Amino acid sequence: MDIKYQIEEKHFIEDIGLFYEQMGMPRMAGKILGVLLISDPAAQSITEISQKLKASKGSISLMTRLLVENGLIERVASPAPRQSYYRFKPGGWILYMRQWLGLMSELHQITERGLVLMESKTPDKKERLLEAHDLFSLMEERFPELLKTLENERISRHAVT
Numbered sequence: 001m002d003i004k005y006q007i008e009e010k011h012f013i014e015d016i017g018l019f020y021e022q023m024g025m026p027r028m029a030g031k032i033l034g035v036l037l038i039s040d041p042a043a044q045s046i047t048e049i050s051q052k053l054k055a056s057k058g059s060i061s062l063m064t065r066l067l068v069e070n071g072l073i074e075r076v077a078s079p080a081p082r083q084s085y086y087r088f089k090p091g092g093w094i095l096y097m098r099q100w101l102g103l104m105s106e107l108h109q110i111t112e113r114g115l116v117l118m119e120s121k122t123p124d125k126k127e128r129l130l131e132a133h134d135l136f137s138l139m140e141e142r143f144p145e146l147l148k149t150l151e152n153e154r155i156s157r158h159a160v161t
Contacts, residue, residue, distance in 0.1 A: 012038060013053070028055060029063040036073055036088040043076045043087040071095035091154075094147055101143050108136035 013034035020030020035052050036044060044052075050060045064086050067073040074089040089095070111133035118126045 009038065026063060026066070028053070028059055029066050031055075032060060032063050032086075033067060033072060033088070036086060039087075043085040045078070045080070045083045045085050047083065049086070071099060091151075094151060097143075097147060101139065101147075104136050104139045104143075108133065108140050111136060 013031050016034030016037065017027040017031035020033065021027040031053055032049055035049055036042070039048075046057050046060050046064065049055075049064075050057045053060070061084070064073065064075075064084070068075060068086075072089060072092040072095075073086050074092075076085050076087050078085045111129055114129045115126065115133055118129060
């Protein structure tokens with residue numbers, strides 16, 4: 001493996017970690033996700049991930065549990081005894097976004113209650129809440145169709161190969 005590739009790989013992993021951190025998640029979880037998105041073979045042991053990221057096995061273990069709970073990665077059968085192997089879960093992004101959409105749906109319901117609470121207020125006083133309500137309403141209405149379109153395109157692509 002050439003040095004340029006290794007540098008680009010490290011930057012990619014770090015960028016995923018930073019992005020994940022910006023989303024309010026631990027940076028280490030994002031770095032693990034970055035490793036699993038580009039690793040070959042796809043399944044990596046906690047030891048391999050730990051060595052790649054120069055991080056403790058305890059930290060890797062904790063963050064892999066978080067990623068499993070988020071539906072982005074999955075534990076897979078281990079070729080070695082007493083080893084935990086993980087890989088990026090096929091369809092993981094779609095599952096993750098569906099979970100996120102569920103949260104947006106809850107916010108939509110909360111903002112609807114807020115609008116009822118603000119019924120007697122002037123339009124300018126309701127504007128902040130109305131903006132949130134409109135956004136969450138639109139997400140709840142249109143985002144599921146985008147996810148379905150993506151799923152169908154992936155199915156079609158896999159049927160061709």
